[in-house]
Amino acid sequence: MEDLNEILQQRRDKAQEMADLGVDLYSNTFKPLHGIADILPPEAAEDPDFALSAGEKTIAGRIMLMRSFGKAAFMTLQDSSGRGQVYIRKNDVGEDLFNIFNKLDIGDFIGCKGTLFRTQKGEPTLKISTFKHITKSLRPLPEKHQGLKDVEVRYRQRYLDLMVNPEVRDVFKKRGQIIRFIREYLEERDYMEVETPMMHPISGGATAKPFQTHHNALDMDLYLRVAPELYLKRLLVGGFDRVFEINRNFRNEGLSTRHNPEFTMLEFYQAYATYEELMELTEDMISALSMEINNTMVIEFEGQEVDLTPPWKRYTMDEALVEIAGIKQEILDDPEKIIAFAKENHIELDAKAGPGKAKMEIFDQFVEEKLINPTFITAYPTEVSPLARCNDDDPTVADRFELFVTGRELANAFSELNDPIDQRYRLEQQVEHRGEDEEIFPEVDYDFIRALEYGMPPAAGEGIGIDRLAMLLTNSASIRDVILFPHMRPETKK
RNA sequence: GGGCCGUUAACUCAGCUGGUAGAGUAUCUGACUUUUAAUCAGAGAGUCGCGCGUUCGAUCCGCGCACGGCCCA
Incomplete structure (x- = not known):
């Protein structure tokens, strides 16, 4: 049995609870139709007159941030186009779905259907009419403001770095x-x-x-x-x-x-x-x-x-x-002087190296x-x-x-x-x-x-x-x- | 290969002169139906990279090793 720390164990427990509610933890049936940053472009947040696209939108992505209010919540989702905010209310999705929402973790993938609106603060947002859990994440994401800085982890686990x-x-x-x-x-x-x-x-x-x-x-x-x-x-x-x-x-x-x-x-x-x-x-x-x-x-x-x-x-x-480099032309014109110059400057030359090689090494150094x-x-x-x-x-x-x-x-x-x-x-x-x-x-x-x-x-x-x-x-x-x-x-x- | 620096909670980092470890985020519990670093109250979470040594006692000092970074070759 794998020795799990507290957080990993909690995630697995929640995954089991979701499975018990009948959720497929790794389903592959949801088809997103829109890119998150395509329908919620960054410039729309800057510009209050930017017209949001009408009609139902269908997106899928990873939950990066969550701000929950008990019976409603905002989430930031990320897909390959970028990030955008979605809003979920218990009244809109019903009690059963909202119970599943309460089991979601940052890092999970979900698919959402809904329409676009602006919040009181003007942020373009997708209001969720229904959603589907797509993939469970069993590990916590790096810190939300500082990100992932440890260069060793960034290179070894590039997927996290990219995420x-x-x-x-x-x-x-x-x-x-x-x-x-x-x-x-x-x-x-x-x-x-x-x-x-x-x-x-x-x-x-x-x-x-x-x-x-x-x-x-x-x-x-x-x-x-x-x-x-x-x-x-x-x-x-x-x-x-x-x-x-x-x-x-x-x-x-x-x-x-x-x-x-x-x-x-x-x-x-x-x-x-x-x-x-x-x-x-x-x-x-x-x-x-x-x-x-x-x-x-x-x-x-x-x-x-x-x-x-x-x-x-x-x-x-x-x-x-x-x-x-300020080297005199007369040195460059004389093969022996070039090699001598290289040696004076502690450039290691192979025994068989000629003046051309020496010149190149001098160039590299100076x-x-x-x-x-x-x-x-x-x-x-x-x-x-x-x-x-x-x-x-x-x-x-x-x-x-x-x-x-x-x-x-x-x-x-x-x-x-x-x-x-x-x-x-x-x-x-x-x-x-x-x-x-x-x-x-x-x-x-x-x-x-x-x-x-x-x-x-x-x-x-x-x-x-x-x-x-x-x-x-x-x-x-x-x-x-x-x-x-x-x-x-x-x-x-x- | 050499020099310097780093390695502490899942992440980002503190940790004094050696006295057995802290914060923020994340997580968990509770409150909260327009937040955006949400807020408020509470809680749990650590092989202090590994090994050896010095010491009554080591995250801290010394030596070695591993991995990484920067510079040099």
Whole structure:
């Protein structure tokens, strides 16, 4: 027998009493016809001249609040449209139903029929002519004013968080709108949505620690994908000129306010485009998205103002290091001095790391966090861009950009390398120069090389972190606030 | 992995110099047919995260562990 505390036991006792009165505690026969906030919109409460809809209304929802007067009561009901007030009187519903009403708990679902009116204080309200109990709640809801604050409970029991914290519901509604907007935006531009494998025999497309798994029937090891890139490019080879995928990537690395082991990426590829055209597209898409979601291009994030109005600032990596970090150009021009500079600044570098890697690490440490308004950084060292096309005039840098906003990387894009000989060489170099890290498994994907040998049209491709984009547009400090069920350690039994 | 902080009733939080625990909400009982943090009267509700230690005595001090948060790597 479960050991129940007082409140849980009282709820169960009341449930039994209701059952004894002939109430089906978990019925599924009531069909709501109206959304609560649709017939009782918040603006109607503000505006005394707002005309309430006439006729009988049929709603269903969870009881969030109750104010009882003995023979009458007000309740606040909540459904997916929002909240609204209902009024019940013993005279209106009769003694039998009112007895059942007296057994209701906050948290129960009920269905109500009635008509709309305004109370003496002007609050639009549904006057109940009859109601039906729909679902019993056996646990008490969190406190009605303070809500649920304990972040651990909010993440572990997100259903509670969503139930009682309307602003959390809004964040996830916006997340859905963001993804829908991006889909429509790309489809309008003749991009086709595709799905590529989540389980890869070779972990490729990015340098990251993968999760490993095993297929029993085939007796083969597999990796959860760290990026879909190599498969999407195969589709360019196959003849789909514009493709995109919005899906999960998995990286077996630490957790932080910006990292969850599974996260959502948009990747898209466009044949005959260059990284410069993708900068234009990115500016246009994200600024339009901000208008769609927040009706403004000037948003607040963590107390600072961020202006998403295009055009956005552009720097080459060297320009950013000189102008923002104040590093002398002569250091950047000399591979030995760059590595020495990194070491002087306590940046740990792998023994085989070259000047490009050092430059990137210096950038991460001295520049990244200072890029608050959206900023494109271009001319990345080719050394750290194994899948990108080299610049025609300066092959030491790649035709690549990354986008930074609020000190965070938001997007990474480049003109794609489509020379199979060069690609094979660069991937083999990557394997050869792999670090001492035992948890990454660099391996050349020779089928990808073979695909390039058939000929991939020139193209540009980009990845945008959807979670970080959602953070930006919902003013959320932690990635856990935009992921419905963020990764947590197992709950310890209390 | 390191540093700092947190964990007390279902929820939000107090708890002094170590002396065996409090409030509001929620719940229960009673009153109340237009409230909206409804009101009024009364009541019940706790393994003070877990373990060990110090002490006559630990929610409080020390050590360890678990979970979480923030910062750093």
